[in-house]
Amino acid sequence: MTEMLEAFRLVAAPDVLIAIMASAVYGLVVGSLPGLSATMATALLVPVTFYLSPIAAVATIITASAMAIFSGDIPGALMRIPGTPASAAYTDESYAMTRKGQAELALGAGLWFSAIGGIVGTLSLVLMAPLLAEMALSFSTFEYFWLAFLGLMCATLVARSSPIKAIASMLLGLLFACVGMENPGGVPRFTFGIADLLGGIEVIPALVGVFAVSEVMRAMTTPEPPPLPRRRFGSILAGQWGLTKKYQWPMWRGNIIGIIIGVLPGAGADMAAWVSYAMSKRFSKEPEKFGTGHPEGLVEAGASNNASLASGWVPALLFGIPGDTITAIAIGVLYMKGLNPGPTLFTERASSMYALYIIFVLANIIMIPLGIIMIRVASLVLRAPRAAVMPVIVLLCAVGAFATGNNLFSVLLVGMFGIVGFVMERNGYPVAAMVLGIVMGTMVEQSFVTSLIKSDGDVLPFFERPVSSVLAAMAIAALLWPAGVWVARRLRPAEAAR
Amino acid sequence: MHLSDRVTGGFLVLLGVLAFWGGSRLPAVPGQDVGPAVFPMVVGAGLALCGALIAFGVGHSFEDEEVEPIEAHAGLARWLGDRRILAAFVPPALLLFYMLVSETLGFLPTAFVLVLVAALALGASLRLSVGMAVCAPPFVHLVFYKLLRVPLPAGILPAPW
Numbered sequence: 001m002t003e004m005l006e007a008f009r010l011v012a013a014p015d016v017l018i019a020i021m022a023s024a025v026y027g028l029v030v031g032s033l034p035g036l037s038a039t040m041a042t043a044l045l046v047p048v049t050f051y052l053s054p055i056a057a058v059a060t061i062i063t064a065s066a067m068a069i070f071s072g073d074i075p076g077a078l079m080r081i082p083g084t085p086a087s088a089a090y091t092d093e094s095y096a097m098t099r100k101g102q103a104e105l106a107l108g109a110g111l112w113f114s115a116i117g118g119i120v121g122t123l124s125l126v127l128m129a130p131l132l133a134e135m136a137l138s139f140s141t142f143e144y145f146w147l148a149f150l151g152l153m154c155a156t157l158v159a160r161s162s163p164i165k166a167i168a169s170m171l172l173g174l175l176f177a178c179v180g181m182e183n184p185g186g187v188p189r190f191t192f193g194i195a196d197l198l199g200g201i202e203v204i205p206a207l208v209g210v211f212a213v214s215e216v217m218r219a220m221t222t223p224e225p226p227p228l229p230r231r232r233f234g235s236i237l238a239g240q241w242g243l244t245k246k247y248q249w250p251m252w253r254g255n256i257i258g259i260i261i262g263v264l265p266g267a268g269a270d271m272a273a274w275v276s277y278a279m280s281k282r283f284s285k286e287p288e289k290f291g292t293g294h295p296e297g298l299v300e301a302g303a304s305n306n307a308s309l310a311s312g313w314v315p316a317l318l319f320g321i322p323g324d325t326i327t328a329i330a331i332g333v334l335y336m337k338g339l340n341p342g343p344t345l346f347t348e349r350a351s352s353m354y355a356l357y358i359i360f361v362l363a364n365i366i367m368i369p370l371g372i373i374m375i376r377v378a379s380l381v382l383r384a385p386r387a388a389v390m391p392v393i394v395l396l397c398a399v400g401a402f403a404t405g406n407n408l409f410s411v412l413l414v415g416m417f418g419i420v421g422f423v424m425e426r427n428g429y430p431v432a433a434m435v436l437g438i439v440m441g442t443m444v445e446q447s448f449v450t451s452l453i454k455s456d457g458d459v460l461p462f463f464e465r466p467v468s469s470v471l472a473a474m475a476i477a478a479l480l481w482p483a484g485v486w487v488a489r490r491l492r493p494a495e496a497a498r
Numbered sequence: 499m500h501l502s503d504r505v506t507g508g509f510l511v512l513l514g515v516l517a518f519w520g521g522s523r524l525p526a527v528p529g530q531d532v533g534p535a536v537f538p539m540v541v542g543a544g545l546a547l548c549g550a551l552i553a554f555g556v557g558h559s560f561e562d563e564e565v566e567p568i569e570a571h572a573g574l575a576r577w578l579g580d581r582r583i584l585a586a587f588v589p590p591a592l593l594l595f596y597m598l599v600s601e602t603l604g605f606l607p608t609a610f611v612l613v614l615v616a617a618l619a620l621g622a623s624l625r626l627s628v629g630m631a632v633c634a635p636p637f638v639h640l641v642f643y644k645l646l647r648v649p650l651p652a653g654i655l656p657a658p659w
Binding site: 048051161162163167168171172174175178183184185187189190213216217219220223385386387388391394395396397398399402403406408409412414415423426429448449452453456486489 | 513517520535536544548552561571573574582587588594597609620630635638647
């Protein structure tokens with residue numbers, strides 16, 4: 001109880017409250033601009049969190065990401081351009097609703113069910129994390145290795161591209177993580193005599209480069225999206241209660257699917273939205289209405305992507321394994337602030353954990369009023385010409401990279417990763433898989449090498465402990481899944497021909 | 499920058515082989531079989547295998563075909579015509595520029611040039627570009643230098659605060 005009170009005291013500190021409000025506005029604006037994703041919004045915030053107190057730093061990440069995932073729905077509904085990849089699943093649907101004159105209902109559904117999803121996801125985090133923490137205490141390096149491996153494999157499954165390219169991207173990320181002296185031998189590895197590389201490739205410049213610089217690079221070569229027509233909105237929340245009652249079952253299904261996908265290491269909001277939308281269509285009583293401006297899928301997928309955002313913190317907090325790219329950034333911030341992920345976080349720093357839950361709930365509650373304001377001013381914000389926004393992003397990339405270590409080498413690294421990300425994206429290599437590889441590389445290597453040393457170079461002990469064998473089976477299934485899909489695709493036309 | 503799968507796959511094979519070779523040359527930890535060499539060798543081998551599979555077109559059926567946008571291009575991309583892909587390299591070039599000159603020139607002038615060039619390349623009007631280049635840097639400087647205490651270089655034009 002005292003810890004709970006302490007947590008409230010932590011959150012009520014003025015700097016935390018200011019951080020929450022400022023990052024909420026920031027997340028809403030950046031998320032709503034097409035081409036600027038929630039991940040990019042979060043990555044650009046990291047240099048700022050360097051200079052904040054631990055709770056305020058985590059609060060900015062939580063708030064900004066939740067807001068950005070919601071506000072990605074706005075340009076989706078109004079212009080048919082998803083603001084963030086997590087909104088892409090139902091963009092066509094919400095745009096169809098706008099064309100039917102139901103823009104308020106579509107946007108309101110995005111807001112209302114995002115908030116519900118976020119709160120339900122938080123509850124799952126509160127309930128699940130301590131239970132799993134008990135279990136995690138008995139984990140050895142074998143379990144950690146398989147868990148990390150499972151996370152990496154899930155990240156390659158999420159990517160809607162060639163699975164082999166996804167695995168290659170992930171391996172490339174692991175290779176980047178090899179650079180530096182932080183390896184089992186403590187020897188300089190792949191540093192090519194450059195002193196700046198001795199400390200390894202920092203995650204933040206890589207993130208900023210891949211998600212922000214490469215986005216600006218893409219903007220340079222693509223035409224500007226058409227401007228948004230000015231419009232006035234009626235009541236945003238009217239009709240949402242009706243939708244909640246009518247689509248209660250899809251809403252809960254969306255929440256639960258979102259939570260499950262979020263908890264899986266490596267799979268996040270994007271995948272949750274796609275799966276939930278597909279599921280909604282599959283189990284709907286009126287699947288023929290999907291795609292014509294039918295709110296049912298919107299309800300389910302909108303709840304799902306925000307629910308996954310909160311539950312994605314479960315593997316992040318317990319094992320330091322990111323649920324998606326946003327929690328990958330969050331893990332970096334947690335380490336930086338001395339809140340090292342692990343099961344003991346829940347016993348030793350319980351008040352900080354409670355504070356984190358409170359921030360989640362708070363962020364999802366203030367999302368409703370702030371979101372309504374954002375929808376109303378969206379036509380103004382979305383009129384900002386791209387040629388004015390993108391140059392500032394480049395400047396922020398430079399300053400942000402510099403701020404992470406007061407080192408100009410990071411600025412160069414940001415530019416290089418921008419090129420890497422741009423070239424990869426153009427050729428169908430999913431960058432998120434590479435980023436997870438970079439973030440998790442050190443951990444994967446450590447658990448892998450320690451396990452190998454323990455087992456004297458033998459592979460069998462990796463499968464001997466009960467939990468590790470289950471995790472190994474899941475990870476290998478994830479690895480073989482695309483091959484199974486490919487075989488199934490091959491067999492089906494053959495059967496049809498018969 | 500759309501390269502064929504053979505090119506990217508071949509590059510990955512090369513990178514994987516180099517990583518394997520480079521890893522195998524790392525010194526071992528005395529008295530241990532497993533050291534810093536194992537992980538890069540495993541990753542390198544995997545990368546080479548994936549690269550070979552990609553080069554032979556395995557898994558290509560999972561990919562979506564890219565559609566070329568039909569709207570008109572603006573700014574540098576229009577001026578470059580068919581070579582507009584080069585415009586993409588303006589942002590990294592600007593970051594390189596920032597790295598090289600910000601120490602001597604100072605934050606404000608460097609940021610002015612950076613924003614101006616980026617805005618013009620994106621096809622903004624001269625008035626908007628100059629406006630952005632004049633207004634944005636002091637604001638960024640204020641936030642990072644004053645609020646976050648990042649030691650941004652003063653150079654030839656120190657900020658008044």
